[in-house]
Amino acid sequence: MTDPAPIRFHKEEGRDLAGEKGNLVVFADAAGKLTPGAQAVDRLTGGALGRAVADPDFKAKPGTTRTLRYPSGVAAGAVILATLGKDPDRAAARKTGGAIARALVKGDVTLATAGVADDALVAELAHALVLRLYDFRDYKTAQEENGPESTPPGKRKVHLLAADPRAARRAQARFAALAEGVFFTRDLVNEPANRLTTDAFAKRLEALGKLGVEVEVLGEAELEKLGARALLAVGQGSDSESRIVVMRWDGGRKKDAPLALIGKGVVFDTGGISMKPASGMEEMTMDMGGAGVVSGVMRVLALRKAKANVVGVVGLVENMPDARAQRPGDIVRSMKGDTIEVINTDAEGRMVLADLLWYAQERFKPAAMVDLATLTGAMVIALGHHRAGFFATDDAFAAEYAAAAEATGDEIWRMPLGKPYAEQIKSRLADIKNTGGRSAGAITAAEFLHRFVRDGVPWIHIDIAGVTLNSNGTDLAPKGASGWGVAALDELVRAKLEG
Numbered sequence: 343m344t345d346p347a348p349i350r351f352h353k354e355e356g357r358d359l360a361g362e363k364g365n366l367v368v369f370a371d372a373a374g375k376l377t378p379g380a381q382a383v384d385r386l387t388g389g390a391l392g393r394a395v396a397d398p399d400f401k402a403k404p405g406t407t408r409t410l411r412y413p414s415g416v417a418a419g420a421v422i423l424a425t426l427g428k429d430p431d432r433a434a435a436r437k438t439g440g441a442i443a444r445a446l447v448k449g450d451v452t453l454a455t456a457g458v459a460d461d462a463l464v465a466e467l468a469h470a471l472v473l474r475l476y477d478f479r480d481y482k483t484a485q486e487e488n489g490p491e492s493t494p495p496g497k498r499k500v501h502l503l504a505a506d507p508r509a510a511r512r513a514q515a516r517f518a519a520l521a522e523g524v525f526f527t528r529d530l531v532n533e534p535a536n537r538l539t540t541d542a543f544a545k546r547l548e549a550l551g552k553l554g555v556e557v558e559v560l561g562e563a564e565l566e567k568l569g570a571r572a573l574l575a576v577g578q579g580s581d582s583e584s585r586i587v588v589m590r591w592d593g594g595r596k597k598d599a600p601l602a603l604i605g606k607g608v609v610f611d612t613g614g615i616s617m618k619p620a621s622g623m624e625e626m627t628m629d630m631g632g633a634g635v636v637s638g639v640m641r642v643l644a645l646r647k648a649k650a651n652v653v654g655v656v657g658l659v660e661n662m663p664d665a666r667a668q669r670p671g672d673i674v675r676s677m678k679g680d681t682i683e684v685i686n687t688d689a690e691g692r693m694v695l696a697d698l699l700w701y702a703q704e705r706f707k708p709a710a711m712v713d714l715a716t717l718t719g720a721m722v723i724a725l726g727h728h729r730a731g732f733f734a735t736d737d738a739f740a741a742e743y744a745a746a747a748e749a750t751g752d753e754i755w756r757m758p759l760g761k762p763y764a765e766q767i768k769s770r771l772a773d774i775k776n777t778g779g780r781s782a783g784a785i786t787a788a789e790f791l792h793r794f795v796r797d798g799v800p801w802i803h804i805d806i807a808g809v810t811l812n813s814n815g816t817d818l819a820p821k822g823a824s825g826w827g828v829a830a831l832d833e834l835v836r837a838k839l840e841g
Contacts, residue, residue, distance in 0.1 A: 344479075344529050346472045346521040347451075347498045351511045354379060354456040354503035359416065360386050362501075364449025366418035367442055369458045370395050372402045372428035379454025379503065380423065386415035391423055403427040404434035405441040405817070420447045426459055426467070435463040436751050439470025440817035446475075450498060456505040461513035468502055469517035473818045473825075476525060478532040519645035520832055524825035527638030531810060531823035535610035535627045540582040540658040543609060543630065547587050547637055547656070553644035556590040568701065572676040572693040575684070577659035579614060579667025586701065589640045589654035593647060594839060600651040601839060602708035603640075603831065604698045606691045606715035607633030607658040614661045614687030615669050628823065629691070631810035632714035633658065635827040642832045650839035655702045657694040661687070673772045677701060678794055681772035689777040691715045692790045699794040699801075710739055710800040712834075713791065714827055715807075720783030722808040729753040730809045730826065733788040736800035742838050743802055743830070750829035751818070754804070757785060764789040 359366065359382050368380035374395040376384055384391040387410065394400060394408045404427040413421050422445050426434045442451075451471070455464045475498065504510035530538065530546070544559045551557050562583050565574055570586070577584035587607075590600075608629040612618060618626065633656035640654045668674070672684040677697040684693075695713055702708060721731045732754050734740035740756060747754045763785045766778030774793060778786030788803050795801045809826040812819060819825065 344476060344525045346525055347475050347500050349468055349472070349500045349502055349514060351507040351514075352501060352503050353507050354454055354505060357503055359383055359454065361417050362452045363417050363419070365420050365422060365446050365451045366416060367422045367424060367451060367453045369455070370402065370423060370425045372425065374400070374402055377454070377457040379456060383416065383421055383454075387413045387421065388415060391421070394423055404430065405437040407441050407445045409445050411447070419449060420445075422446070426463070430459055430463055432463065432466050432749065433751060435459070435466035436470040437817050439467040440474045442467075443471045443474030450501065452501040452503065454503045455510070456503065461504070461506070461509050464502070464504065464510060465513035465517060468500060468514060469521060470818055472500065472521050473524060474820065476528055476820060478529060478822060516646075519642045520829060522645055523638040523642030523832070524828045526641045527634045527825040527828050528819070528823040530634040530637060531628050531631050533627065535660070538609055538627070538630070540577075540585050540609055540660060543607065543633070543658050544585050544587050547589060550589060550637075550640060550644060553641065554591070555640055555644050556592070558588040560586040560588070569675070569677045570697040570701065571674050572682055573657050573659060573697040575668045575672070575674045576608070576614075576661055576690040576693055579664035580660035580662040582609070582660045584657070584659040586698065587656050587658060589637070591640060591643045591648065591650070591652045593643065593649050594651040598651050599709040600653045600706055601835065602702040602706055602711040603636045603652060603654045604695065604702055604711060604713040605633035605636035605654070605656040606630070606694050606713075606717065607656045608691060608694065609658060609660050611661045611688070611690065612663055614667050614690065615663055616687040617663060618688060625811060628811045629716050630658070631716045631806055632656075635714050635806070635825075635831070638825060638828040639831045639835075642828065643835065648835060648840060650835050652835060652839075653702065653706050653708065655698050657698045659694055661690045676794070680774060680793065683769040683772040683775040685775045685777045689787070691717045692787050693776060695791055696794045699791060703796055703799060708799070710736075711795070712743070712802045712804065712831065714804045716810050717805045718784040718787050718807055720780075720787075721805040724784060725755055725808055727808045727812060729755045730804050730806045731755055731757045731784060732802055732804045733757050733759050733785075734802045735759070735792070735795065739800040739802060743834055746833035746837055747830040750833050752826055752830035757788070759785070759788060759792060764792070
């Protein structure tokens with residue numbers, strides 16, 4: 343697993359900033375006033391930082407940085423001046439932390455944070471920096487010679503200098519497990535499909551047992567007995583065995599029903615007989631992103647010993663064209679008993695989720711359910727790569743999730759459900775068909791899933807097709823897998839089950 347950069351805490355007062363090597367990060371406030379650490383470095387560098395903030399081009403807003411390379415008077419290869427802007431909040435801290443990470447040169451990082459903001463915001467900033475330093479290099483055979491990426495994130499140390507190191511460490515503690523969970527999810531999503539087979543994926547999840555997660559793997563024979571034929575139909579053209587993996591974290595009271603987290607885990611999606619275009623198909627290794635997020639959340643909960651009952655249920659399949667593969671026009675029976683007419687074999691994720699939703703309800707009687715899936719291209723068309731769309735049957739549950747997403751920066755937008763959309767997926771031959779056509783494609787997919795949710799069970803469906811993989815990098819992630827969703831769901835568990 344890719345390891346997050348470790349953070350070390352030190353007292354800033356009395357620290358010899360002149361001797362810090364690698365990257366030395368100091369701060370200015372919204373008015374351009376230098377913090378104590380920045381003032382000390384300004385004196386060492388002959389007033390260079392004062393001149394930087396006096397420059398009309400210096401904008402004291404979140405994410406603004408200025409870099410001095412090899413300045414005289416200090417040992418650092420780079421002095422980075424940053425600001426959180428006026429009235430900083432969690433979002434400003436995240437943006438600034440990500441900007442600092444992008445500005446780094448080779449070597450360790452020293453953050454002189456005394457006088458910058460309260461410990462909680464400094465912790466958020468450092469967490470963002472660590473997340474942005476993620477670098478998946480399992481298949482790199484040579485190290486890059488230049489740039490910050492030449493240092494693996496787990497080997498680059500972050501030294502956080504604070505007025506009260508113990509308080510800073512306490513504030514940072516809540517983010518340590520979260521960083522590991524996000525990195526776990528990113529690693530899973532970045533893995534190629536020839537390495538992350540359904541079997542290999544299941545084995546990685548079984549390893550969560552060492553952290554106290556109860557893990558159970560169901561193979562095809564067991565799924566056939568359960569009647570999970572919608573899920574099995576998706577994977578019947580693959581040599582990789584389809585599986586359901588159940589992960590249980592029982593940290594709450596025995597009498598409390600669990601929150602169920604459900605993830606689509608299509609380890610590779612060719613589209614099946616309804617073959618996808620060749621261009622961009624290599625990115626379909628990320629079609630297990632929903633299962634990746636659920637897995638990452640379960641790791642976080644175990645690492646931080648969450649006082650909550652949560653069950654993660656993921657369906658691991660591969661959608662391949664083969665003589666055995668399902669065809670357009672096939673009719674299969676779901677675990678619930680409803681029949682499904684297969685119109686398009688590339689609308690496979692909803693068939694996997696249909697059986698997962700029903701299985702979770704039948705076995706665990708959850709208090710509420712959240713499913714995540716890279717489900718539709720229609721959601722990308724609707725919201726681009728900036729937000730995920732979510733659907734909900736319960737307004738109170740939707741509000742709780744929205745608050746968690748806002749707090750953590752996982753941007754979302756609520757989408758509608760309704761009978762007119764459900765009408766689009768009525769079948770002439772079966773109870774339901776697996777696509778309602780191009781119009782409102784993300785919504786009709788949600789209505790398909792809605793059919794497999796019992797009345798009275800609060801349910802949220804999150805379509806993460808546009809946010810699981812990014813092409814340009816974000817404030818919190820480099821190019822590639824984002825780990826989007828882990829933070830918000832962990833926050834939801836904290837607020838709803840542990841608050």
